[in-house]
Amino acid sequence: MDFKCFAENCSNKLKFYCSCKENLIFSCLAHIGQHADEDDESKHVLKAIYKTTDHDRKQYLIGKCEKISEILIKTQSLINQNIISMIESLTALKDATEKYYQNQRNEIQNIIEDLSQNNREVVVPGYKASDYCLEEIAYYNDNLSLKTNNLDKKLKADLTRFQELYKVSKFFSINWLDYKSNANLDQNLYFFRKGTKTFVEFDITTNSLSQFEANIQENQGGLPAVCQIPEGKIFYYGGIDPNLNFGYIIDLRTHIFEPIPQLRALSYTHATYYNEEVYIFTGHPGTVKCDKFNLAERTWLSLSNFPEGSVYSVSVLPCIDYFILSCSSGKKLYTYNFISNNYQLLTSSVENSTCNLLFRDGDKYYYLSKESYFTSHEGNLKIWTKSAKNLSQSILSITSKPVTRNRNVYFVSGKHHTVFKFDLDTESLSKVLTY
Template sequence: MELKCLSPCCKKYPSLYCYCTEEPQTLCNKHIIEHKDSSPHLFHNIKTIYRVIPIHKRFSMITYLQEEIISLKQKQKSFMSELQKVQVMINTISITVLQNINNKIRMCHSLLKNVLHVKKINTLYRRINSSDKNVNVKDLRFEIMKKFDAIKGKNWKIIYDDIKNFVDMTQNFNYCRSDLKQENIDDCVYFFKPGTTTLLEFDVKGCNTKSFNLTFNENQGYLAGICKIPGNKLFITGGYVNNMLIKDCTFMVDLESKTVEELKKTHKRAMASANYYQNKVYVFGGFSGGIAMRNCDVYDLIEKNWGSATMLPTSVCNTNAVNLKGRFLIAGYQNFLYLYDVKGNWYQEVAKVLVSAYNMIVKNGEKLFLIGVRIYTGNTYDLKNWKDSKKLSISENSTCKPIVRGNYAFYSDWKSNVYRFNCSTLDVEKIMTLG
């Protein structure tokens, strides 16, 4: 990839990255001030492109790159072999599909000819309660469907199997995996009845509640990190249990089969939300061993393993976050309001506002709401300016992911209360207590 300075007509080779947008901008030293002045509302995190290679690290880096090249070439060879099989499969599928479509066209032409000229048709199949003498459009549709089923025979079964094999085949290669889509995966508020294995579900559409007894090997608690992930599953990590013990377990719950998969453990942690983005779950800070944490732990849903991101600038607990196109806006106790850039792996303070132990971030369109002992309002295109809009009388600890529907946001607290936040009036209403 050829690097160029962002400034038009500049021929100097860039020496700096600016992480002010979703994609890092490359700049030369001459144009960095011009770039900052052109977009003063953005956060400009400047990093040098070049980093020094320590002498004692050169051998390990050379070895890694050589091994990676060999591995990639093997993958390339394997993929080309599989691709040839797939091409044959696609040709077979294409021929079969086109043959069936042509058969259906001929069938419709034959029936049309009878309707136009003969004014009667031979029907082999009869709908229930249909007339023995007269025929109508529903009868025609039923006749075509049944005859088409008879013609295609077992071909469709072969097609479906081939397509499934093709999908399974491509997913065996890491570089062919597409991101599990985030859109519209959140529809309910989930939390556990403390000290049990009972999962509580609050459906925001109808304000209905359900409970499920799951097969955990230990009771679940409160203030755990819980978020919905693709595949209609829940990701659960940490939390308090009886006698204020903090958990280090991580689980994945299939909401359809109600099965529980135990994942690798991580730090003992409570008071930190879990946040999904592009096949990974991010957990910022938290509380463990009587102190707030600086750790940012990242769980890879593909590799099924924990990793780490850059440590937080300061220890923080009671963290909640919202995703702003590849950047997390994180709020936490005490007075912590920072932006984390996933690609750049850096943090930057957004604004100095009062962030209490009771906080929740809600994003509704471009509007942002920081709910705590006070409610601050802001927007996604100007994160520096927040308005102190209202004092709030209802405040409890929560690591819940709020669900936004229309003008309302729904969330729960550690006492199993469910709240409804009005994004227009900024009113918070406790609508239900579960558990």
């Protein structure tokens, strides 16, 4: 972040930024008046660049920056290894070629000296010095061409690995979430056909299903805690009908199912990925217990108990500094601060049910509950307004993450075999597929 004052050759500390232009204008205290006098004064919206932060957030930000620094060091090391490998391969070929041609020149020089000094040449049958040398060089060059082709393949492989470092992978453990949308990594909808081992992916672009048989022991239920995590994998835990106390990390590419350590039997709740951990709040049957799963250590950690008591059907919408949480009863939405591990009441003006879902469209927030829906806005999330119109149908019980594509929000009820679509422009709900 190389911010500089807009004034030419100014090296003062920055204090303000202004959004009067498409590219933000930065200014020090000494030049802010000069900028304010430019253009129409009504266009200037001056804001402070820095704000004081509390201890918990300071520690959180320091930890996050330290993690980014570790990633940069690891990435630099991996890139250097690839570059060094390419250089070593080229250097080895260069050294071998130089040595070979030096030996050939020495041999020719020996022939010249023998002829000059001793007036003699080699007369071994089948060997003519000048022809033999050229034949050997031709043979070497043919082999050199083969070696060059092999080296070219190796260099391309090294370059491919080099390019892979810039993709979301295990080297980049921070996966940036879109806080103007639903702040999850989910690309499609993922579920098992209830009572089977058939794992299904619903492609929200083509509105089509693809599936495969999982190599696992148990038939699966509905309404598990499920979300996408880094490296193209799915976190999948629990379910109902049957009630399940186990889960898997599913590799969508290899179809490998890695067992997750047992937590408790649960369903009717969301799994939420954030910063290399998966959060689960309560679950059916109703409980106050909340937990998070550390993806690096493959361990469960307990969180503070849910403030509403023993509930389930907790939908989760990540925001930059906290999560917004619903639940199965009452009129309250809560925030959960993942830095300090505590809850705060957000509003008491909604109507909760076991069928609910939170999602976002830019600065506008939505909360669907059965046939009703409520909206709020970024500037004042304590106020949620119930829409005058009802949805055309209940959304049923949902534990999938909402996935937005082309102004539509998709989600699935695995228990009721139904994929839904909420149109953000018309604010209407419809069934896309019953399977």
